[in-house]
Amino acid sequence: MYRVDLNSDLGESFGNYTLGMDEEILQYVSSANVACGWHAGDPLVMEKTVALAKRCGTAVGAHPGFPDLMGFGRRNMVITPDEAKAYVRYQLGALYAFAESQGVRIQHVKPHGALYNMAAVDEKLARAMCEAVYEFDPEIIFMGLAGSKMIEMAEAVGLRAASEVFADRAYNDDGTLVSRKLPGAVIKDKDLAIRRVVRMVKEGKVESVNGTDIAIRADSICVHGDNPKALEFVKNIRETLIAEGVEIKNLSE
Secondary structure, eight states: OEEEEEEEEEOOOBTTBOOSOHHHHTTTOSEEEEEOSSSSOOHHHHHHHHHHHHHHTOEEEEEOOOSOTTTTTOSOOOOOHHHHHHHHHHHHHHHHHHHHHTTOOEEEEOOOHHHHHHHHHOHHHHHHHHHHHHHHOTTSEEEEETTSHHHHHHHHHTOOEEEEEESSBOBOTTSOBOOTTSTTSBOOOHHHHHHHHHHHHHHSEEEOTTSOEEEOOOSEEEOOOSSTTHHHHHHHHHHHHHHTTEEEOOTTO
16 A cells, blocks of 8 residues: 655745635645744744644644745755754744644654755755754654655654655756756646656656656655645645555654
8 A cells, every 4th residue: 555645835924925825735735834934934824824734634844944034945045054953943943832832743844945955965954953853852753855865864863754755846867856946847737747746656766857767755745835726736636646546644644
């Protein structure tokens, strides 16, 4: 039996600005990565998102990013491993307050944006962030790019690691994601994306942007929820996976 988690980055609204379709997306995913107020989100949004996830029976994870609201956390910053560790600890603690007050356990931590991409290839950054999680709660799962330094370091410090794949992103030959600055980085053909997802889950392979098959482990599939077609996309991925004999379960299950 094949089994996989479906996750989405949620809680990204801020003040008067609404981003994403959180309430609708939560009906189809099994895990939610909740923004912690630095790249997106604010206290009221965090509280509301945790409550929505609880109501939908969706597992909650922290989604820490760079302190960069203007750039949505997608701009690289030069930081030390100590800073990375403190950034993750701070944001995890903030979300924990909202989760704990509502009787919700934090299932996982998944870094956001540029922090995620940098830690995928930087062992020291990855280890520092994993240590922050382990020292907070060693039972929390660390979610990171499949085959990356994040997965390697999570296992090294004693955390359970969840290898993440992307439904709508193109891959380089080394398993990293194609930069959003380059053409073809985001896959907009829904049917193609779904075929790629099924293959990643059932065969453990994905075709790179150069046409090369690369090995990949899929514990969790990220589906983005910030465009009008996202809801249809998530729904179709879920339905296709189930039809293919794949169970949708959160990481704790």
